[in-house]
Amino acid sequence: MRDYFTITVSDVHGARHYSFKQFVRKFVWVLLALFLIIWTVGGISIWWLSYAANEIEVRHEASVQAYNEGLILARHDYEALLTEKTLIQQELEVTSSQVALLDQALQGLEELVGGKHEAASELPLKERVKNIQLSSLGKSMMLEMIPSGPAVAEYRGLTSQYGRRKHPITGKKHLHGGIDYRAKKGVSVLATADGVVKYSANSKGSGFGNLVTLTHANGLKTRYGHLSKRTVKVGDYVQKGDKIGEVGSTGRSSGAHLHYEVWFLYKRLNPKPFNDWSIEQYDDIFTKIKGVPWGSLAQAVDRRIKKVEKQLLLKAAPSEEK
Numbered sequence: 001m002r003d004y005f006t007i008t009v010s011d012v013h014g015a016r017h018y019s020f021k022q023f024v025r026k027f028v029w030v031l032l033a034l035f036l037i038i039w040t041v042g043g044i045s046i047w048w049l050s051y052a053a054n055e056i057e058v059r060h061e062a063s064v065q066a067y068n069e070g071l072i073l074a075r076h077d078y079e080a081l082l083t084e085k086t087l088i089q090q091e092l093e094v095t096s097s098q099v100a101l102l103d104q105a106l107q108g109l110e111e112l113v114g115g116k117h118e119a120a121s122e123l124p125l126k127e128r129v130k131n132i133q134l135s136s137l138g139k140s141m142m143l144e145m146i147p148s149g150p151a152v153a154e155y156r157g158l159t160s161q162y163g164r165r166k167h168p169i170t171g172k173k174h175l176h177g178g179i180d181y182r183a184k185k186g187v188s189v190l191a192t193a194d195g196v197v198k199y200s201a202n203s204k205g206s207g208f209g210n211l212v213t214l215t216h217a218n219g220l221k222t223r224y225g226h227l228s229k230r231t232v233k234v235g236d237y238v239q240k241g242d243k244i245g246e247v248g249s250t251g252r253s254s255g256a257h258l259h260y261e262v263w264f265l266y267k268r269l270n271p272k273p274f275n276d277w278s279i280e281q282y283d284d285i286f287t288k289i290k291g292v293p294w295g296s297l298a299q300a301v302d303r304r305i306k307k308v309e310k311q312l313l314l315k316a317a318p319s320e321e322k
């Protein structure tokens with residue numbers, strides 16, 4: 001009976017005995033062991049799968065959060081780019097309008113200083129500005145070297161023009177070699193060009209009373225008569241616009257005014273075109289006043305401008321190298 005084992009089951013009806021071979025018992029233990037192994041492995045697997053699922057869920061949530069944060073940042077960046085684009089467009093519009101206004105201003109300046117030509121708009125902005133500066137500089141130099149503009153700070157018109165007329169005192173006809181500015185006594189008389197005081201005294205013999213004569217470059221001179229007061233003396237250097245005296249009625253004069261003359265070498269010139277000469281009407285004087293070598297004067301000024309341009313280029317060269 002060693003190969004068998006007995007299982008006894010007792011109940012109200014009595015006891016029942018079941019005999020089984022030893023092999024069955026071993027089989028049952030094997031099944032129990034196998035069940036325990038499967039249950040243990042299954043439990044561990046379920047725990048690991050649950051843990052892995054939790055990890056995956058946590059990572060998924062982190063990924064979703066990172067993705068959402070990335071979307072928010074991308075949205076902010078996009079909105080920032082849109083804002084920057086809008087600002088750039090606005091700046092471009094402002095810049096375009098400024099360039100257009102600058103171009104119009106340059107065109108006006110080019111027309112004013114005579115630097116406008118067909119290819120001017122095709123030149124770089126810097127080149128156009130430089131041309132305007134040089135042209136304006138040349139004309140400004142001419143207007144400072146050569147008598148230009150009124151000789152009286154505040155005047156109320158011209159009482160006598162250049163030419164033959166009847167003298168208001170002597171009654172005789174003669175050449176009136178200048179123009180007369182009507183102005184109040186004491187109003188400032190101004191130098192009409194850079195120059196040196198050649199004469200400043202009371203010229204009794206000429207009838208001009210207190211008289212100031214200025215010599216200018218290139219053989220030109222100006223005379224200022226009937227002054228009530230002289231504020232310069234012989235040898236003084238004066239610049240265009242400097243006060244040299246005051247309006248008066250000295251000498252042979254019927255009232256307060258300034259007698260003004262312009263000479264080239266030993267020839268009187270009509271002062272009216274010089275009085276009206278300005279950068280806006282720059283070319284008029286060249287056709288209205290004859291006997292002055294305007295071409296030579298322009299060449300002399302042009303040579304000075306080229307020297308200035310050369311100096312500017314030499315100054316600009318070191319900064320460009322840096």
